[in-house]
Amino acid sequence: MPKYQTGKHLEAFVLLLLTQHPDHGGHLLLRLSQVLPKEWALDSGRIYRLLRELEDAGCLVSAWMQQNDTAPVRQYQITPQGASRLDHWAEELAIKQKLLSQFFTLYQDITASSSTGESSNASKTPKMG
Numbered sequence: 001m002p003k004y005q006t007g008k009h010l011e012a013f014v015l016l017l018l019t020q021h022p023d024h025g026g027h028l029l030l031r032l033s034q035v036l037p038k039e040w041a042l043d044s045g046r047i048y049r050l051l052r053e054l055e056d057a058g059c060l061v062s063a064w065m066q067q068n069d070t071a072p073v074r075q076y077q078i079t080p081q082g083a084s085r086l087d088h089w090a091e092e093l094a095i096k097q098k099l100l101s102q103f104f105t106l107y108q109d110i111t112a113s114s115s116t117g118e119s120s121n122a123s124k125t126p127k128m129g
Contacts, residue, residue, distance in 0.1 A: 012089035014050060015082055018060065024073035025051055051076055059085050 010032075017023065017031050025048050033042055051074075054060045059082030066072040078086070 009093075010046065011050060011054070012086065012093065014047070014054065015059065015078060015086040015089065018076055018078045019083065019086060022075050022077040024065070024075045026073065028076070054082065057081075057085075 013032060013036060014028065017028060017035070023031065025044070028051075029042060029044055029047050032047070036042065051060065051062075055062055055076070059079055060076045061079055062074045062076045064072045065075045
C-alpha cells in the first residue's frame with residue numbers, strides 16, 4: 001500500500017485535536033495516527049516542526065509539564081488565533097470537499113460511460129479555430 005504525505009492538511013488536524021484538549025507531541029502523534037488515513041505517512045519530526053511553527057505564529061502556546069516521575073514534556077494548547085485559523089481551515093476544506101465530490105461524480109460518469117462503450121465528449125478532440 002503506497003504512503004502519501006500529509007501535506008498542509010496536517011496543520012488542520014493538529015489544530016483540531018488540540019481544540020479537543022491540550023497535548024504533548026508524542027501523544028498528539030499517537031492521536032493523529034488514530035484519526036488519519038493509514039495511507040498518510042506520519043513523520044514525528046514534521047509534527048514537532050509544525051508545533052513550533054504554530055507556536056511561533058501565535059496559534060499555540062506551550063508549557064513544560066511533568067507527570068509523576070516521568071521526564072517533562074512540552075504541552076501545547078490552542079490560542080484564540082489558532083481557533084480562528086482552524087475556522088479558516090474548515091471553510092477551505094468544505095470548499096475542497098465540494099470540489100472533490102464534483103470530481104468523483106464526473107469521474108464516475110465518464111468512466112462508466114467509457115466502460116460501456118459510449119463515446120465521451122472528454123475523449124473527442126476539440127475543434128480549433
